[in-house]
Amino acid sequence: MNDAAILEVKGVTKRFKGLVAVNKFDMLIRERTIHSLIGPNGAGKTTLFNVISGIYRPEEGKVIFLGEDITGRKPHVLVAKGIARTFQNLRIFPNLTCLENVMSGQHCRGRCGTWSSIFRTPRQRAEERRIQEVAERWLERTGLWEFRNELAKNLPFGLRKMLELARALATEPKLLLLDEPTTGLNDKEKEDIMEFIGGLPEMGITVLLVEHNMNVVMGISERITVMDMGEKIAEGTPEEIYNDPRVIEAYLGREEAVA
Amino acid sequence: MRGIIAGLRNDPRARRIAVGIALALVVAYPFFASAYWVDVAFYLGLYTLLGLSLNVILGEVGLFNLGHAAFWAFGAYTTAILNTRFDIPILALIPISALATAGFAWLVTSPIIHLRGDYLCIVTIALGEIVRLALNNDPGGITGGPNGIFGIDRPRIGGLVINTPTEFYFLVWIIVVLCAWALLRLQNSRIGRAWNYIREDELAAECMGVDVRAFKLLAFTLGAALAGVAGNLYAAKMMVVSPESFTFMESCLVFMIVLLGGMGSVPGTLLGALVVSLFPELFRPLASYRMLIFGIALVAVMYFKPAGMWPRRRATFRSVIGREAGKA
Amino acid sequence: MVTFVQQFLNGLTIGSFYAFIALGYSLVYAIMKLINFAHGDLFALGSYVAYSFLVWASAALTAALGLWGALAVAMVVAGVSVAIAGLLMERVAYRPIYPAGRLPAVVSALGVSIFIENFIMLVWGPRYQAYRSEFVPVGYFQIGELRISILQVVILISAVILLGFLYWLIEKTTFGAAVRATAQDRATAALMGIDFRKVIRFVFTVGPALGAIAGVMVGLYYRQISFSMGWIYGLKAFVATILGGIGNIPGAMVGGILLGLLEAMFAGYVSAAWKDVIVFAVLMLILIFRPTGLLGEKVAEKV
Numbered sequence: 001m002n003d004a005a006i007l008e009v010k011g012v013t014k015r016f017k018g019l020v021a022v023n024k025f026d027m028l029i030r031e032r033t034i035h036s037l038i039g040p041n042g043a044g045k046t047t048l049f050n051v052i053s054g055i056y057r058p059e060e061g062k063v064i065f066l067g068e069d070i071t072g073r074k075p076h077v078l079v080a081k082g083i084a085r086t087f088q089n090l091r092i093f094p095n096l097t098c099l100e101n102v103m104s105g106q107h108c109r110g111r112c113g114t115w116s117s118i119f120r121t122p123r124q125r126a127e128e129r130r131i132q133e134v135a136e137r138w139l140e141r142t143g144l145w146e147f148r149n150e151l152a153k154n155l156p157f158g159l160r161k162m163l164e165l166a167r168a169l170a171t172e173p174k175l176l177l178l179d180e181p182t183t184g185l186n187d188k189e190k191e192d193i194m195e196f197i198g199g200l201p202e203m204g205i206t207v208l209l210v211e212h213n214m215n216v217v218m219g220i221s222e223r224i225t226v227m228d229m230g231e232k233i234a235e236g237t238p239e240e241i242y243n244d245p246r247v248i249e250a251y252l253g254r255e256e257a258v259a
Numbered sequence: 260m261r262g263i264i265a266g267l268r269n270d271p272r273a274r275r276i277a278v279g280i281a282l283a284l285v286v287a288y289p290f291f292a293s294a295y296w297v298d299v300a301f302y303l304g305l306y307t308l309l310g311l312s313l314n315v316i317l318g319e320v321g322l323f324n325l326g327h328a329a330f331w332a333f334g335a336y337t338t339a340i341l342n343t344r345f346d347i348p349i350l351a352l353i354p355i356s357a358l359a360t361a362g363f364a365w366l367v368t369s370p371i372i373h374l375r376g377d378y379l380c381i382v383t384i385a386l387g388e389i390v391r392l393a394l395n396n397d398p399g400g401i402t403g404g405p406n407g408i409f410g411i412d413r414p415r416i417g418g419l420v421i422n423t424p425t426e427f428y429f430l431v432w433i434i435v436v437l438c439a440w441a442l443l444r445l446q447n448s449r450i451g452r453a454w455n456y457i458r459e460d461e462l463a464a465e466c467m468g469v470d471v472r473a474f475k476l477l478a479f480t481l482g483a484a485l486a487g488v489a490g491n492l493y494a495a496k497m498m499v500v501s502p503e504s505f506t507f508m509e510s511c512l513v514f515m516i517v518l519l520g521g522m523g524s525v526p527g528t529l530l531g532a533l534v535v536s537l538f539p540e541l542f543r544p545l546a547s548y549r550m551l552i553f554g555i556a557l558v559a560v561m562y563f564k565p566a567g568m569w570p571r572r573r574a575t576f577r578s579v580i581g582r583e584a585g586k587a
Numbered sequence: 588m589v590t591f592v593q594q595f596l597n598g599l600t601i602g603s604f605y606a607f608i609a610l611g612y613s614l615v616y617a618i619m620k621l622i623n624f625a626h627g628d629l630f631a632l633g634s635y636v637a638y639s640f641l642v643w644a645s646a647a648l649t650a651a652l653g654l655w656g657a658l659a660v661a662m663v664v665a666g667v668s669v670a671i672a673g674l675l676m677e678r679v680a681y682r683p684i685y686p687a688g689r690l691p692a693v694v695s696a697l698g699v700s701i702f703i704e705n706f707i708m709l710v711w712g713p714r715y716q717a718y719r720s721e722f723v724p725v726g727y728f729q730i731g732e733l734r735i736s737i738l739q740v741v742i743l744i745s746a747v748i749l750l751g752f753l754y755w756l757i758e759k760t761t762f763g764a765a766v767r768a769t770a771q772d773r774a775t776a777a778l779m780g781i782d783f784r785k786v787i788r789f790v791f792t793v794g795p796a797l798g799a800i801a802g803v804m805v806g807l808y809y810r811q812i813s814f815s816m817g818w819i820y821g822l823k824a825f826v827a828t829i830l831g832g833i834g835n836i837p838g839a840m841v842g843g844i845l846l847g848l849l850e851a852m853f854a855g856y857v858s859a860a861w862k863d864v865i866v867f868a869v870l871m872l873i874l875i876f877r878p879t880g881l882l883g884e885k886v887a888e889k890v
Contacts, residue, residue: 053466079468087466093459096452097573104456108468110449114477117448118441124448129579131449136580149575171468323693370875376689377622381829382874384822385867392864507818511697518694551705557698558680565687 006031006175006206007052012061014047021047023230024061029175029208029223032201036209036217038241039227040250045210046088048227049179052208053085054078065175080108082174086164086181088210094153098144098163101152102135105170109134135170142166142196158189165193175206182216194220214251218242226250285432289425297424301496303536304431305489310516310528311438312485317514318523319451320478321458323380326387327513330483332394332505334360334490339408339500340401349414349495353488360487361480368479372472375461387510394502407501414495421495431492438485439525446523447574454478455523519560521567530569589732594855595848600739600808602847603746607801608824609831609839610753611794617770617834618790621689624696625676626798627821628703629669631814633799634806635711637665641722654724655741661722662803666796672703673795677787700818707814715813718806742804749800750840753793757836766790770834823850823863826870832879 009027013020022044029035039045050056052063057072064070070078075085084105093101110131116124139145142162147155152163161181168176181197182190198220200207211217217224217238224241226234228250234241241247289297309331316324334356341347341355371382397404414421414430421430445451453474456464465471494500512535520531538556542549560568608630615623640661648657676699684695726737757763768776769786777783805820806812827846831838846866854862 055462055466074470075466076468076470079466085466087463091460091463091466093456093463095459095573096455097575099576100452100455100573103452104464104467104469107449107453107456112449114445114450114481117450118444120444128448132576133579136578140580148578149573151573167467323690371871374874377616377620377833378829378874380622380693381825382871385826385870388822389864389867389871392861392867396860396864507822511701515694515697518690522690547705547709551702551709554698554700554702554705557701558684558695561684561687561691561695561698565684565691 084168084173085177106131315482319454326383329390330486334487361484364483409499521570524571527569598848598851602844606843613839625699627817630798631817634802669799
């Protein structure tokens with residue numbers, strides 16, 4: 001196991017109109033691991049996630065990526081630095097083809113501008129070729145190859161979810177943030193996508209997995225952080241979390257009772 | 260008809276022949292048409308150019324710009340002022356008007372570029388009105404007030420003065436073809452795709468590494484530059500510019516060209532311009548009823564073809580990793 | 588001081604015209620998220636309908652009901668006919684196109700706008716029409732140097748009554764709650780048993796009717812009407828809508844009054860020629876610094 005930290009969240013607080021969504025949150029993610037962030041609905045997971053990926057700027061605290069303070073940097077800057085994400089409620093580009101969708105990931109690795117694109121300079125053509133090649137490789141790996149020229153909106157839900165994952169991976173991320181990647185999937189699809197995610201650390205990609213369903217992340221995570229009401233209530237290996245009374249209370253005490 | 264179009268799409272050689280025939284028709288047209296219809300075709304070219312310029316902003320990036328006449332006016336007045344006061348030749352003013360209008364667009368859209376959808380739409384309407392009213396109020400005595408500026412030169416190339424309808428026709432269509440070619444190339448590039456990502460889902464585009472703000476500004480400045488060129492040609496053709504040529508109605512017409520044709524579709528824009536500029540001509544016998552019918556026609560097209568008459572079809576890429584992947 | 592009071596009253600008067608028109612925009616936007624570009628033209632249509640009605644019937648009506656009675660009848664006639672036009676427009680040009688998305692709906696709205704404007708031009712002619720002096724009340728109050736026309740006072744009083752009634756209707760009644768709920772979240776409102784069609788009918792009746800009433804008032808106040816006046820009033824009323832926060836009903840009223848005051852003060856003290864530029868510049872500044880209007884709340888996009 002590699003001990004180097006890839007991402008550190010230090011004392012992050014995010015409020016909305018006085019409502020504290022995330023409160024003095026600390027978290028450390030090590031390279032080439034799968035780290036899960038779990039908690040009941042409304043715990044503040046997605047808010048924290050949006051702070052890390054640059055959509056929200058926290059009121060307090062810092063986010064440090066590979067030793068660099070990235071607090072409040074814009075998402076497109078973070079993507080170039082190696083942080084990619086997916087969305088809980090799926091945000092693909094519906095009227096573009098699957099290939100074009102995945103090619104968006106390589107946008108940040110390209111440099112060519114207006115003039116070189118109009119005159120198709122050799123450098124521009126080489127770059128286009130590389131963008132397309134990377135995109136095609138990821139389509140192949142995610143099993144979407146045959147749909148490459150299909151419009152994204154015409155894919156079934158499960159494949160769209162996979163497409164979003166391929167798109168994020170095409171940015172060549174060091175850290176991949178996944179927001180509930182299994183929501184809305186059937187059991188078979190869930191299994192497929194989790195197996196795929198499980199293989200990512202071997203490719204050198206660290207994964208931060210946000211889940212609301214605890215069972216999904218148990219088998220796959222190296223470490224788990226549990227969040228409730230904007231605060232960290234527990235952190236540890238899956239076994240530790242499984243037996244932690246505070247976690248059981250947070251989950252069973254409220255949610256299961258309601259459900 | 261449908262079969263022919265499908266054939267053109269799938270066979271690049273057939274497509275090249277079709278484009279060749281179309282270009283040949285454009286070249287041959289003025290030698291068969293009367294001066295009046297050559298003039299009509301000049302305005303068709305002008306509206307196509309305006310349509311293409313707005314298409315960059317509205318069609319590619321999905322930014323609702325209903326104040327495009329402001330950019331057109333800016334280009335026309337830049338040409339008019341610099342030509343009448345400093346005797347700079349019209350053709351030399353083409354790039355100057357383009358750059359000046361792009362600069363103007365950059366300046367005025369920078370603070371509003373973050374606005375979404377309808378809000379941006381309203382601000383651009385306001386922008387169009389501010390520009391028109393300012394031109395009308397003659398600030399510092401440079402715009403000539405409601406009468407505008409007259410006595411603008413004809414364009415000259417060496418000893419040749421561009422004067423007749425046919426000469427103007429070629430001037431505008433050469434520029435239209437060049438712009439269409441450049442825009443088609445941009446569509447299938449990193450730049451064009453980034454624009455489309457923003458149109459499809461702004462937040463997702465930002466999270467995929469697209470600098471949304473920069474690319475929106477790029478679209479606005481590029482579109483404005485082309486509108487500035489259209490302004491230059493308009494000033495040269497009319498030899499006079501006045502605020503009443505750049506009303507909200509003009510912005511609406513160009514907006515409709517893009518939507519009637521199909522967002523982000525270059526051939527669609529041409530078709531849209533054809534409808535908008537030929538409609539008054541074809542319905543001339545109906546004289547005053549034609550705009551009434553035009554209003555109905557707009558509603559009808561949006562009912563039967565909401566994506567426009569010639570929507571853009573996404574390109575299929577020839578695979579670079581080849582067969583091995585296909586088998587897998 | 589006299590100038591100030593005079594400009595203030597003028598501002599309130601123009602402001603109430605804007606408020607009337609702005610309400611129509613805001614109601615439609617709140618429910619359909621559509622900028623009804625044809626709304627300004629409905630306003631102009633109202634002005635013309637009342638004009639023709641008065642030309643035809645004012646003598647008889649004035650004899651029977653007095654001048655004010657005749658004007659009230661003309662307003663009702665204009666309001667009802669334009670409301671019918673509004674409902675028709677929704678049925679023909681918006682309802683079938685709405686499902687295709689917002690951009691086609693915008694183009695359709697522009698189409699309707701062009702249609703109505705040209706319809707007015709064909710029926711009433713391209714030149715200005717003047718509200719004849721026999722149907723415009725001329726009396727005024729003289730207080731020191733200050734001269735206030737009775738017409739202005741009546742316009743302001745009826746504006747207060749009508750806007751007050753509408754405020755009550757939207758904010759205090761069950762039906763108003765249904766309209767506000769639909770504006771907030773159409774799907775949930777439908778689940779709660781609110782009839783969307785009924786709400787749509789409401790906004791396309793009340794909005795155009797108010798616009799028409801404003802049209803009649805403008806005709807009486809300025810005496811002159813033209814087929815193309817719809818769009819400039821429409822545009823300014825739209826600025827008022829934004830000023831108060833689009834989709835916010837009391838906001839549209841406040842925005843209208845504020846805009847009228849701003850315009851009158853600027854015209855009176857700085858420059859009449861640049862007053863419209865100021866109106867639009869204010870619009871841009873508001874949108875840059877407070878995109879949801881002065882009364883609106885800031886809302887973040889849900890991620």
